[in-house]
Amino acid sequence: MKLIFVHLFILLAAEQIRSSPTRRLEQFAFEKYLTRARAVLDRVPLIDGHNDFPMSLRDFARNQVGELDINDLTTLEPWASSSSSHTDINRLHTGKVGAQFWSAYVGCTTQYKDAISKTWEQIDVVHRMVEANPTTFEFVTSAQGIENAFSQGKIGSLIGVEGGHSIDSSLAVLRMMYDMGVRYMTMTHSCATPWADNSQVDNPGGVAVHDGLTPFGKTVVAEMNRLGMLIDLSHVSRKTMRDALETSTAPVIFSHSSAYALCNNTRNVPDDILQLVVANGGVVMVNFFPSFVTCSSTATVQDVANHMDHIRNVAGVDHIGIGADYNGITEVPVGLKDVSEYPNLFAELLARGWAEADLEKIAGLNLLRVLRGAEAVRDQMAADGVKPFDEWIPQADLPAESLPCSTGQIKSVKLTTE
Numbered sequence: 001m002k003l004i005f006v007h008l009f010i011l012l013a014a015e016q017i018r019s020s021p022t023r024r025l026e027q028f029a030f031e032k033y034l035t036r037a038r039a040v041l042d043r044v045p046l047i048d049g050h051n052d053f054p055m056s057l058r059d060f061a062r063n064q065v066g067e068l069d070i071n072d073l074t075t076l077e078p079w080a081s082s083s084s085s086h087t088d089i090n091r092l093h094t095g096k097v098g099a100q101f102w103s104a105y106v107g108c109t110t111q112y113k114d115a116i117s118k119t120w121e122q123i124d125v126v127h128r129m130v131e132a133n134p135t136t137f138e139f140v141t142s143a144q145g146i147e148n149a150f151s152q153g154k155i156g157s158l159i160g161v162e163g164g165h166s167i168d169s170s171l172a173v174l175r176m177m178y179d180m181g182v183r184y185m186t187m188t189h190s191c192a193t194p195w196a197d198n199s200q201v202d203n204p205g206g207v208a209v210h211d212g213l214t215p216f217g218k219t220v221v222a223e224m225n226r227l228g229m230l231i232d233l234s235h236v237s238r239k240t241m242r243d244a245l246e247t248s249t250a251p252v253i254f255s256h257s258s259a260y261a262l263c264n265n266t267r268n269v270p271d272d273i274l275q276l277v278v279a280n281g282g283v284v285m286v287n288f289f290p291s292f293v294t295c296s297s298t299a300t301v302q303d304v305a306n307h308m309d310h311i312r313n314v315a316g317v318d319h320i321g322i323g324a325d326y327n328g329i330t331e332v333p334v335g336l337k338d339v340s341e342y343p344n345l346f347a348e349l350l351a352r353g354w355a356e357a358d359l360e361k362i363a364g365l366n367l368l369r370v371l372r373g374a375e376a377v378r379d380q381m382a383a384d385g386v387k388p389f390d391e392w393i394p395q396a397d398l399p400a401e402s403l404p405c406s407t408g409q410i411k412s413v414k415l416t417t418e
C-alpha cells in the first residue's frame with residue numbers, strides 16, 4: 001500500500017516537472033534546434049562510419065535478404081526484442097542518414113579458419129540488401145558516388161571490412177576485396193593478426209605481440225594507399241595507430257572510436273594520437289556505445305556531445321565524424337536509441353553554440369574530404385607508376401596455430417633437366 005502511494009507521488013511529481021513552464025520552454029527551444037539540425041542534414045549527407053546491420057542479417061536472417069522486408073523491423077521477431085536491433089529503412093529515413101559504411105564483420109574465431117569465405121558472405125549480403133531496396137539504397141565506392149546518391153535522395157552504401165584477419169595475410173585478397181567495393185579495412189578486430197597488434201594489448205597486463213605493425217603490416221598500409229582503401233584504426237593498439245599514421249601517405253579514419261581522455265577504454269583515441277590525426281588530415285568518427293562514452297552501461301546524448309567538444313578542443317572540428325556502431329552495440333545512450341535519433345545529437349550541439357557550418361563538417365564533409373584525399377593518393381601513385389605490392393608474408397611471421405589449416409605457401413618445385 002505504502003509502495004503504491006510512493007509510486008503515485010513519483011508519477012505526479014514527474015508530471016509536474018514535465019508540464020512546468022521552464023520545461024515547456026526548454027522543449028520549445030529544443031524543437032527549434034531540431035528543426036535547424038534536420039535542415040543541416042538536408043544540405044549535407046550524414047555519413048556514419050560503422051553499422052553492423054549486416055551482422056544482424058547473418059545472425060537473425062541467415063543472410064536471406066530476399067525473404068526479408070527491412071522497412072520496419074520494430075515488430076518482427078527476433079529483431080523486435082533484440083537489444084542490438086537499431087536499424088531499418090524507416091528509421092534510417094527518420095534519422096536522415098545520407099550514407100552508411102556497412103560493416104563486413106566476422107569474428108576473430110574465424111582467423112586461420114573460414115574468415116575469408118565468411119567475409120565474402122558479408123560483402124555479398126550488403127550488395128544484395130542494396131539491390132533488393134533500390135529506391136532506398138545505392139551502392140557507392142567514392143566521395144563523388146556518395147554525393148550523387150545523396151542528391152537523388154538515396155542512402156549511399158559503402159562497405160568496410162572490420163578486421164585484418166579477414167584477408168588472411170594476403171594482399172591478393174585485399175585487392176579483390178577492393179574490387180568488390182570495400183572502401184575501408186579496420187586493421188584488426190579484438191585479436192592480433194600476423195602483422196598488427198589490437199587494442200587489448202594496451203589494457204593493464206596486456207602484452208604486445210608485434211609492437212605495432214610488422215614490416216608486412218606496413219606493406220598492407222602501402223597497398224591500401226595504392227588502392228585508395230581507407231585505413232581504419234579503430235580496434236588497434238596505440239603503437240599500431242602510431243605506426244600506421246607514420247606509414248600512411250593518405251588520411252586515415254577511426255570508423256567507430258571515441259575520446260580516451262573522457263573514458264579510458266582502449267577502444268578510444270588518446271589525445272597524443274589525436275594530434276597525429278591532425279597532421280595526417282584524418283577523422284575520428286565518434287562511437288555511441290556507453291562503454292566507450294562514459295565507461296559505464298548508461299549514457300546520454302549530452303555525454304556523446306561531450307566527446308565532440310573534447311575532440312574539437314584537442315584536434316579541431318575538421319577531424320570529427322560519427323560512427324555510432326548501431327547493431328553492434330547492446331546498450332545505447334538516452335536520446336540516441338537507434339538510427340532515427342541522430343538529429344538529437346546535432347540539436348544538442350546547436351544548443352551548445354556550435355555553428356551550422358561545423359555541423360556540416362562532422363555530419364559528412366570531413367569524411368568526404370578524407371575519402372577524396374585517399375582517392376588523390378591512389379591517383380598520384382598510379383601516375384607515378386607504383387606497381388601492386390606483391391610480396392607474401394614471410395612464412396616465419398605466421399604463428400603455429402595458423403599452420404594446421406594451411407597447405408603451405410608454395411609447392412616444392414621439381415627440378416628437371418629433361
Ligand SMILES: *[C@@H]1O[C@H](CO)[C@@H](O)[C@H](O)[C@H]1NC(C)=O
Nearest residue numbers: 202203204263264265266295
Ligand atoms: C581506467 O581507469 C580505471 C580507474 O582508474 C582503472 O582501473 C583502469 O585500469 C583504467 N583502464 C586502462 C585501460 O588504463
Ligand SMILES: [Zn+2]
Nearest residue numbers: 162235256328
Ligand atoms: Zn567494432
